[in-house]
Amino acid sequence: MLRTWRQRITFTDIMVWAIGLAIAVVVVVGTIKTLQSGKYETGVWLDLTIKGLAVGGVYALIAMGYTLVYGILRMINFAHSEVFMSGPFTAVFLANALAQSGFLNKQPLLSMLLITLLSMTVSAVVAMLLERIAYRRLRYAPRLVPLITAIGASFFLQYVFRGLYGSGFKGYPTLTSLQGSWNILGIVVYKIQAVVIISAILMMVILYGIVQWTKIGRAMRAVSEDKEAAELMGINVDRIIVFTFVLGGASAGAAGILYILLFPIVWFFMGFIPSIKAFTAAVLGGIGNVAGAFVGAMLLGLLESIGPNLFLDGLGVVNPSQLKDAIAFIVLVLILIFRPSGILGERVTQTKA
Amino acid sequence: MFKRIFVLFSVLMVATMLLSACGPKATPTKAPVVTEAPVVTEAPPPAFECTDAIGCVDVAPGDPVHIAYLLVVAGPNETLGIDSRNGIEIAIDDAGGKILDHDVKFDGEDGGCSAEGGQSGGTKLAADSTIVAVIGTSCSSEARAALPLLSQAGFTIVSPSNTAPDLTKPGSENNYVPAYARTAHNDNFQGTAAAEYAFSVLGVKKAATIHDGSLYADQLQQVFATKFKELGGTITVQTAVDPNQTDMSSVMADIATGTPELLYFPIFLPAGGLIIRQAKTTPGLENAYLMGADGLFSPDVISAAGADVEGFRVSSPAVGGDAYKTLLEKYKAKFGHGPISIFHAHAYDAFMIIKAAIEKVAVVDADGTLHIGRQELRDAVHNTVKFQGVTGVLTCNETLEVAGNPIKWPGDCAATGMAVWQYHTGTFEIFINPEVIWIQGQ
Numbered sequence: 001m002l003r004t005w006r007q008r009i010t011f012t013d014i015m016v017w018a019i020g021l022a023i024a025v026v027v028v029v030g031t032i033k034t035l036q037s038g039k040y041e042t043g044v045w046l047d048l049t050i051k052g053l054a055v056g057g058v059y060a061l062i063a064m065g066y067t068l069v070y071g072i073l074r075m076i077n078f079a080h081s082e083v084f085m086s087g088p089f090t091a092v093f094l095a096n097a098l099a100q101s102g103f104l105n106k107q108p109l110l111s112m113l114l115i116t117l118l119s120m121t122v123s124a125v126v127a128m129l130l131e132r133i134a135y136r137r138l139r140y141a142p143r144l145v146p147l148i149t150a151i152g153a154s155f156f157l158q159y160v161f162r163g164l165y166g167s168g169f170k171g172y173p174t175l176t177s178l179q180g181s182w183n184i185l186g187i188v189v190y191k192i193q194a195v196v197i198i199s200a201i202l203m204m205v206i207l208y209g210i211v212q213w214t215k216i217g218r219a220m221r222a223v224s225e226d227k228e229a230a231e232l233m234g235i236n237v238d239r240i241i242v243f244t245f246v247l248g249g250a251s252a253g254a255a256g257i258l259y260i261l262l263f264p265i266v267w268f269f270m271g272f273i274p275s276i277k278a279f280t281a282a283v284l285g286g287i288g289n290v291a292g293a294f295v296g297a298m299l300l301g302l303l304e305s306i307g308p309n310l311f312l313d314g315l316g317v318v319n320p321s322q323l324k325d326a327i328a329f330i331v332l333v334l335i336l337i338f339r340p341s342g343i344l345g346e347r348v349t350q351t352k353a
Numbered sequence: 354m355f356k357r358i359f360v361l362f363s364v365l366m367v368a369t370m371l372l373s374a375c376g377p378k379a380t381p382t383k384a385p386v387v388t389e390a391p392v393v394t395e396a397p398p399p400a401f402e403c404t405d406a407i408g409c410v411d412v413a414p415g416d417p418v419h420i421a422y423l424l425v426v427a428g429p430n431e432t433l434g435i436d437s438r439n440g441i442e443i444a445i446d447d448a449g450g451k452i453l454d455h456d457v458k459f460d461g462e463d464g465g466c467s468a469e470g471g472q473s474g475g476t477k478l479a480a481d482s483t484i485v486a487v488i489g490t491s492c493s494s495e496a497r498a499a500l501p502l503l504s505q506a507g508f509t510i511v512s513p514s515n516t517a518p519d520l521t522k523p524g525s526e527n528n529y530v531p532a533y534a535r536t537a538h539n540d541n542f543q544g545t546a547a548a549e550y551a552f553s554v555l556g557v558k559k560a561a562t563i564h565d566g567s568l569y570a571d572q573l574q575q576v577f578a579t580k581f582k583e584l585g586g587t588i589t590v591q592t593a594v595d596p597n598q599t600d601m602s603s604v605m606a607d608i609a610t611g612t613p614e615l616l617y618f619p620i621f622l623p624a625g626g627l628i629i630r631q632a633k634t635t636p637g638l639e640n641a642y643l644m645g646a647d648g649l650f651s652p653d654v655i656s657a658a659g660a661d662v663e664g665f666r667v668s669s670p671a672v673g674g675d676a677y678k679t680l681l682e683k684y685k686a687k688f689g690h691g692p693i694s695i696f697h698a699h700a701y702d703a704f705m706i707i708k709a710a711i712e713k714v715a716v717v718d719a720d721g722t723l724h725i726g727r728q729e730l731r732d733a734v735h736n737t738v739k740f741q742g743v744t745g746v747l748t749c750n751e752t753l754e755v756a757g758n759p760i761k762w763p764g765d766c767a768a769t770g771m772a773v774w775q776y777h778t779g780t781f782e783i784f785i786n787p788e789v790i791w792i793q794g795q
Contacts, residue, residue: 040606044609051602167427168428170656171655171656171657318592321603322598
C-alpha cells in the first residue's frame with residue numbers, strides 16, 4: 001500500500017500542498033496577531049460581518065444565473081456580467097426620473113418595486129436574446145466554442161451599453177426612508193444592509209422553491225440531468241432552456257438593484273468584478289447546485305469583508321483593503337485545486353452512456 | 354511541399370508584423386533648405402533655413418496650425434477633461450479661430466486619467482508630426498506616461514490641470530521642463546493650504562488621509578500630512594484604495610479605529626463618491642469632516658454621493674475677477690450650461706500662452722509658409738513672464754517659496770490662490786453649489 005501511495009505522489013502535488021499550507025499558515029498567524037492586538041472591537045467585526053453578508057447576498061443572486069446555466073447547458077455564461085449590468089444601468093433613468101418628481105420619497109416601496117421590475121425585465125430580456133442569438137446554434141458544439149462566444153458577447157454588450165448610455169457613470173438617488181440604522185441588541189445595523197440581506201434571502205428561497213417544487217423546476221432538473229431523455233419524456237427542451245436563462249437574468253436584475261442600494265454607482269463596466277466574484281462563489285459552493293451558490297456566495301462575501309482586516313492587518317500588510325479582490329481570487333484558485341467539486345459538490349450526476 | 358510554403362509564409366508575416374511594430378520612431382520633420390534660382394531683375398528672396406535644435410513645423414499657406422489635446426474626455430472623470438476642452442474652445446473663438454492668419458486645427462485623444470491612457474494617447478499623438486503643441490494632460494498619472502513620448506516627438510506641452518509636484522520638481526525623473534509647463538498650481542501649495550484650513554479654521558487635531566495610488570493623490574496627501582503634523586495635528590493613518598474599488602468597508606473600518614475628526618481623500622470618481630456614502634454608514638465616522646481636492650470638483654460628485662454630499666468640502670483653486678466673469682458668461686452662452694469642473698480658466702490661459710509664444714517665434718516665409726521652431730517655441734513658453742491671463746498674472750520660469758515650502762518651480766506658471774469649496778445637495782452650479790467658504794490669505 002505504502003509503495004503505491006509513494007509512487008502516485010508527484011512533484012506538482014507536493015508544490016500544491018506546500019502552497020496551500022503556506023496560505024493556511026498566513027491566515028492563521030495573521031488572524032491570531034490581529035485578534036491579539038485588539039485593534040478592532042467586537043462591534044467592528046459584527047459590522048463587517050453584516051456588510052459581508054449583504055454583499056454575499058448580492059453575489060448569491062448573480063451566482064444563480066451562472067449555476068442554473070451551467071446545470072442545464074454545462075457551459076459558463078461569461079456574458080452574465082453584462083446581463084447583471086444591463087438591469088440597473090437601465091433602471092437608473094427611471095430612478096432619477098422618480099426622484100426628480102418626488103415620487104421616490106413619497107412612495108418608496110412602490111418606486112423600488114417599479115425600479116426592480118424594470119431592472120429584472122431588462123436583464124431577463126438581455127439573457128433571453130443572448131440564448132437565442134449567441135448560444136442556441138452552438139448547443140452541440142465542442143465545449144470551447146460557446147465559451148469563446150460568451151466572452152465575445154460580453155465585450156459586445158459592454159460596448160453597446162457604453163455607446164447607448166455613455167462612458168461616464170450615473171448615480172442612483174438616495175432613498176431617505178432607508179437612511180439611518182437600527183439598534184438591535186446593542187448592534188448597529190444600517191437599514192440598507194438589513195434590507196439587502198432580507199431581500200436576498202427571500203429571493204433565494206423563491207428561486208430554490210421554483211427549482212425544487214414546481215413542475216417547470218422539475219423539468220429544468222430533468223433537462224440538466226439528461227437532455228435527450230428529457231426530450232423523450234415530452235419536455236420541450238428549448239423552452240426550458242429559455243426559461244432558465246430568463247430566470248437567471250431576472251435574478252441578476254434583482255441582484256443589480258440590491259447592488260446599487262449598497263454601491264449606488266452604475267457604469268458600463270460595473271458588471272465585471274462582481275460577476276467574477278459571483279462565479280467564484282458558484283464554484284466555491286459547487287457549480288450546478290442552487291443551494292451551493294447561496295452557501296458559496298455568503299462565505300465569499302464574509303471572507304472578502306472580514307479577510308483583509310482579519311488576516312492581513314495583523315501581519316503588518318500596508319493598505320490591506322487593496323488586496324480584497326486578491327483574497328476572493330485566491331479562494332477560487334484554492335477551491336479549484338483542493339476541492340474542484342465545491343463545498344456542496346455537484347448535485348447532478350453525470351452518466352456516461 | 355505546401356506545408357513548407359505555408360510555414361515560410363507565416364514566418365514572413367510574423368517578421369513583417371514585428372518589424373513594423375518595433376521599427377524606429379518617425380523623426381520630426383526638418384524643413385528643406387529653400388534656395389531659388391536668382392530672378393534677373395530683383396534680388397533673390399531670403400531663403401529659410403531651419404536652425405532649430407529639434408526641428409521646425411512648416412505650415413503651408415491655407416494649412417491649419419495643429420494644436421492637440423490629451424485630456425480625460427471619456428469615463429468616470431470626463432467632466433474634468435471636457436471642461437478644460439471647453440475652456441480651450443472659448444479661447445480659440447476669442448482668438449478668432451486663427452493664429453497668425455492660419456486656422457487652428459484642434460483635436461486630440463482621451464487620456465483616461467491613468468498611466469495606460471496617457472501611454473496610448475501619447476503614442477497616438479506622438480505619431481502625428483503636424484502637431485505644434487499639446488494641451489494636456491488632465492491627470493498627473495497620465496502625464497507621467499505621456500510626457501516622455503510627447504517630449505520625444507518635439508511637442509510643446511502645457512497642462513491645464515496637472516498638479517503633482519513631481520512634474521516640475523528640479524531633478525525629478527518626471528520633470529520635462531522646458532518642454533512642459535502648466536497653468537495649474539503646484540500641489541505643494543494645495544496640500545499646505547488644505548492642512549492650514551483643517552487645523553486652523555475647522556480646528557481638527559486628528560486627521561486621516563486616503564489616496565488611490567496615483568501620482569497626484571499620493572503626493573498631495575503626503576504634503577497635507579506633513580504640513581498637518583508640522584502645525585501640531587496628528588495623522589492617525591495614511592491609507593489607500595483602488596481607483597475602481599466599490600466596497601470601502603475594510604478601509605473605513607481601519608480608519609475608524611483611529612477616530613479621526615477629518616478624512617482627506619484627494620482622489621477621483623467613483624472612489625471619492627463611494628467613500629462619502631460609506632463614511633456615513635461606518636460606525637465612528639458618521640460625523641467626521643470629509644474633504645477632497647480638485648479631482649472631486651464635478652457635478653458627478655453630487656450624483657455619486659446623493660444626499661450625503663451635504664457639507665462635503667474640496668480644496669481647489671480660487672478663481673474670480675473681471676476677466677474670469679467674462680469667461681464665465683462666454684462659457685454659459687456657448688455651451689448652454691455652467692462649467693463642470695474648475696480648470697476651464699486654466700485651459701483658456703494655456704491656449705493663450707501657446708498662441709502668444711507661436712506669434713513670438715514663428716517666421717513667415719516669402720510665400721506665406723509659417724515656420725515654427727520647436728525648441729524656440731518651448732523656450733518662448735517657458736520664458737513667459739508677467740502674462741495677463743484669466744487666472745491672474747502668469748510667469749513660467751520663476752521659483753517661489755513660502756516659509757521654506759517651494760510652491761512654484763520653473764514650469765509652474767500658475768497665479769491662482771487656493772480656496773476651500775463646500776457642496777450642498779441640489780444641482781451643480783459653480784459658486785453656488787459648491788460655494789467658496791474659505792480663501793487662503795483672507
